[in-house]
Amino acid sequence: xxxxxxxxxxxxxxxxxxxxxxxxxxxxxxxxxxxxxxxxxxxxxxxxxxxxxxxxxxxxxxxxxxxxxxxxxxxxxxxxxxxxxxxxxxxxxxxxxxxxxxxxxxxxxxxxxxxxxxxxxxxxxxxxxxxxxxxxxxxxxxxxxxxxxxxxxxxxxxxxxxxxxxxxxxxxxxxxxxxxxxxxxxxxxxxxxxxxxxxxxxxxxxxxxxxxxxxxxxxxxxxxxxxxxxxxxxxxxxxxxxxxxxxxxxxxxxxxxxxxxxxxxxxxxxxxxxxxxxxxxxxxxxxxxxxxxxxxxxxxxxxxxxxxxxxx
Amino acid sequence: xxxxxxxxxxxxxxxxxxxxxxxxxxxxxxxxxxxxxxxxxxxxxxxxxxxxxxxxxxxxxxxxxxxxxxxxxxxxxxxxxxxxxxxxxxxxxxxxxxxxxxxxxxxxxxxxxxxxxxxxxxxxxxxxxxxxxxxxxxxxxxxxxxxxxxxxxxxxxxxxxxxxxxxxxxxxxxxxxxxxxxxxxxxxxxxxxxxxxxxxxxxxxxxxxxxxxxxxxxxxxxxxxxxxxxxxxxxxxxxxxxxxxxxxxxxxxxxxxxxxxxxxxxxxxxxxxxxxxxxxxxxxxxxxxxxxxxxxxxxxxxxxxxxxxxxx
Numbered sequence: 349x350x351x352x353x354x355x356x357x358x359x360x361x362x363x364x365x366x367x368x369x370x371x372x373x374x375x376x377x378x379x380x381x382x383x384x385x386x387x388x389x390x391x392x393x394x395x396x397x398x399x400x401x402x403x404x405x406x407x408x409x410x411x412x413x414x415x416x417x418x419x420x421x422x423x424x425x426x427x428x429x430x431x432x433x434x435x436x437x438x439x440x441x442x443x444x445x446x447x448x449x450x451x452x453x454x455x456x457x458x459x460x461x462x463x464x465x466x467x468x469x470x471x472x473x474x475x476x477x478x479x480x481x482x483x484x485x486x487x488x489x490x491x492x493x494x495x496x497x498x499x500x501x502x503x504x505x506x507x508x509x510x511x512x513x514x515x516x517x518x519x520x521x522x523x524x525x526x527x528x529x530x531x532x533x534x535x536x537x538x539x540x541x542x543x544x545x546x547x548x549x550x551x552x553x554x555x556x557x558x559x560x561x562x563x564x565x566x567x568x569x570x571x572x573x574x575x576x577x578x579x580x581x582x583x584x585x586x587x588x589x590x591x592x593x594x595x596x597x598x599x600x601x602x603x604x605x606x607x608x609x610x611x612x613x614x615x616x617x618x619x620x621x622x623x624x625x626x627x628x629x630x631x632x633x634x635x636x637x638x639x640x641x642x643x644x645x646x647x648x649x650x651x652x653x654x655x656x657x658x659x660x
Numbered sequence: 661x662x663x664x665x666x667x668x669x670x671x672x673x674x675x676x677x678x679x680x681x682x683x684x685x686x687x688x689x690x691x692x693x694x695x696x697x698x699x700x701x702x703x704x705x706x707x708x709x710x711x712x713x714x715x716x717x718x719x720x721x722x723x724x725x726x727x728x729x730x731x732x733x734x735x736x737x738x739x740x741x742x743x744x745x746x747x748x749x750x751x752x753x754x755x756x757x758x759x760x761x762x763x764x765x766x767x768x769x770x771x772x773x774x775x776x777x778x779x780x781x782x783x784x785x786x787x788x789x790x791x792x793x794x795x796x797x798x799x800x801x802x803x804x805x806x807x808x809x810x811x812x813x814x815x816x817x818x819x820x821x822x823x824x825x826x827x828x829x830x831x832x833x834x835x836x837x838x839x840x841x842x843x844x845x846x847x848x849x850x851x852x853x854x855x856x857x858x859x860x861x862x863x864x865x866x867x868x869x870x871x872x873x874x875x876x877x878x879x880x881x882x883x884x885x886x887x888x889x890x891x892x893x894x895x896x897x898x899x900x901x902x903x904x905x906x907x908x909x910x911x912x913x914x915x916x917x918x919x920x921x922x923x924x925x926x927x928x929x930x931x932x933x934x935x936x937x938x939x940x941x942x943x944x945x946x947x948x949x950x951x952x953x954x955x956x957x958x959x960x961x962x963x964x965x966x967x968x969x970x971x972x
Contacts, residue, residue, distance in 0.1 A: 349762050349763075349764070350762065351759065351760050351761060351763065352757055352758075352759050352760070352761045352762075352763060352766065353759035353760060354763070355763060357789050360766055363763075363766065364766070364767075367770065367774055368770075368774065368777075369774055369778045369782065369783055369784055371749065371781070371782075371783040374750065374783045374785055377783065377784075377785045377786065378786040378787070379786075382786070383750065383785035385749070385783075385785065385802075387699035387702050387705065387707060387804070388702060388704060388705040389699075389702035389703060390699050390701035390702035392701030393700040393701045395699060397750060397752060397785060397786065397800075398752070398786065399711075399752040399754050399786065399787055399788060399800050401754050401788060401790050401792075401798065403756065403791075403792045406791055406792060437683065437685070437697070438683070438697050438709060440695070440709060440710070440800065444713065444715065445664055446664075447663065447664050447969075447970040447971070448664075448665065449970075450662065450663055450664075451661075451662045451663065451664060451667060451672075451675075452661070452662075454672055454675065454676070455675070455676075458676040458680075462679055465680075465681045466681045469683070470681065470683075471680070471681055471683040471689065471697075472680040472681055472689075472690070473680075473682075473686055473688075473689045473690060473697065474689065474690040474691075474694070474709065474710065474711065475690070475711055476712050476713060477669050477672055477673055477970075478715055478718060478719075478969050479715075479718055479969040479970055480713075480715045480718060481793040481794045482792065482794075484756070484792065486711070486754055486798040488709075488711050488752065488800040490697075490707070490709065490802065492700050657759075657789055657790050657791040658759040658789075659759070
């Protein structure tokens with residue numbers, strides 16, 4: 349009998365997504381960073397809907413600081429709202445925990461979630477607490493965005509330049525528990541980017557999601573990928589560039605800008621933000637192909653290789 | 661070091677709820693069946709937000725039919741939207757599963773969720789799949805309701821008559837996996853009920869939630885509680901009435917109607933629905949006291965005794 353480990357997360361998702369029921373007020377269903385739907389009576393704004401879990405042993409190690417776990421739980425869904433260019437408004441938190449869980453862990457998780465919620469003006473309006481085999485937080489967030497302005501994964505066209513905010517790789521060192529969702533940056537990018545996604549599975553995987561949604565390909569300049577200091581500090585067989593390409597949970601924004609707007613965009617960005625923003629390749633017409641060009645102009649093809657749940 | 665089992669679910673919830681950040685567009689925050697919030701630009705409708713998990717070993721037994729688990733996962737949150745008088749529109753489903761989970765379990769869960777979603781016109785617009793120690797579905801639903809018309813737990817006043825839809829008790833026999841959320845009934849009750857809640861923790865517990873929110877008390881007529889056939893068929897030490905009072909997961913609606921409207925209400929109800937609807941007591945001014953009157957007019961005080969997570 350086939351099990352989830354035999355097909356992996358992406359095939360499991362594909363299996364169910366095509367059958368999901370829709371409505372005429374759904375602008376974007378499953379398959380982008382958030383769903384986009386139209387609230388009744390509102391002509392000015394759309395709603396953004398997103399859910400994501402953090403699970404002990406999967407998204408954080410047992411013994412991780414509880415406040416960091418709460419921060420990450422809410423931060424993950426805020427990052428997805430950022431990647432649409434939206435503003436998060438309301439969140440629900442479901443907590444699952446073994447009954448032996450110390451009360452101070454509960455307090456710490458909510459303190460972390462409440463702190464990041466306040467920082468970004470998000471109200472926590474409900475949720476549920478339930479007994480279960482491991483510590484988990486499932487966060488649900490609703491954001492708002494001016495009607496029709498959500499930046500989707502699907503808008504990249506050949507020639508558009510590929511950018512990422514910040515630096516990439518080695519998030520396990522610390523950043524995966526302490527990142528800031530790029531909300532101000534996402535709202536700014538709404539006026540510039542043709543496509544956008546947040547980097548949660550890793551640059552290579554998320555660029556793949558973006559080009560597949562856009563029915564396009566991409567070339568990345570290996571010498572331009574913004575490799576983080578943490579990626580340089582990682583020990584093991586992978587090079588710093590490989591960490592930047594394949595590690596997950598950077599929670600930076602990956603997006604595309606039309607070639608003719610790049611100069612004006614970079615000028616505007618540098619006025620608005622201290623955070624770095626790096627051009628590192630361009631979109632091609634070679635559907636599904638992601639090529640990496642090294643310092644000697646040698647091309648190699650990037651395989652899909654981000655983290656997948658259920659895999660052996 | 662104190663653990664969750666030492667304080668129980670309700671104290672754990674109270675501990676965090678008071679600290680949760682709010683916004684001016686939040687009409688009702690944590691503490692009712694759903695949160696009620698105002699979408700930007702809409703003057704005609706409010707949004708209802710709700711999340712709830714179903715967890716293997718807690719909300720269903722290992723080996724339960726997967727389609728019934730999917731049905732229950734989405735049905736639970738739809739029942740909460742019913743209890744506000746709203747219409748569910750969009751849902752997200754997070755699935756957690758061990759990697760050994762058979763693919764046909766995945767298919768069955770989504771088939772069950774998709775069937776109930778279609779029946780009530782709900783679009784499933786996203787969610788997440790993640791590896792984890794047990795099978796769980798976390799459902800998040802957004803409903804809509806005409807502005808200001810959500811029926812809260814807090815509107816019951818002394819003298820109002822207490823009603824429940826359907827029959828109660830023994831849901832473990834079958835109903836907890838196959839119930840129908842009372843959506844049409846909830847929308848109808850929006851025009852009649854002064855307060856409403858769905859019966860998920862059990863009649864005694866949910867009536868307690870309702871009277872506490874309303875800063876009132878209640879008297880229940882033991883001879884009028886609508887005891888289900890399943891409650892009569894349960895084996896063990898509890899009487900059928902005790903099953904009706906204390907078993908959870910009936911997912912019927914519990915609500916109050918002003919005395920002067922009761923006759924007109926019952927006439928209208930019987931025209932609209934085949935489902936039974938039973939008056940069984942009234943609201944009192946004795947804050948927090950729930951009394952049960954038996955056939956001999958003997959009064960006993962009901963203790964809080966619904967299921968609480970984390971308790972020993």
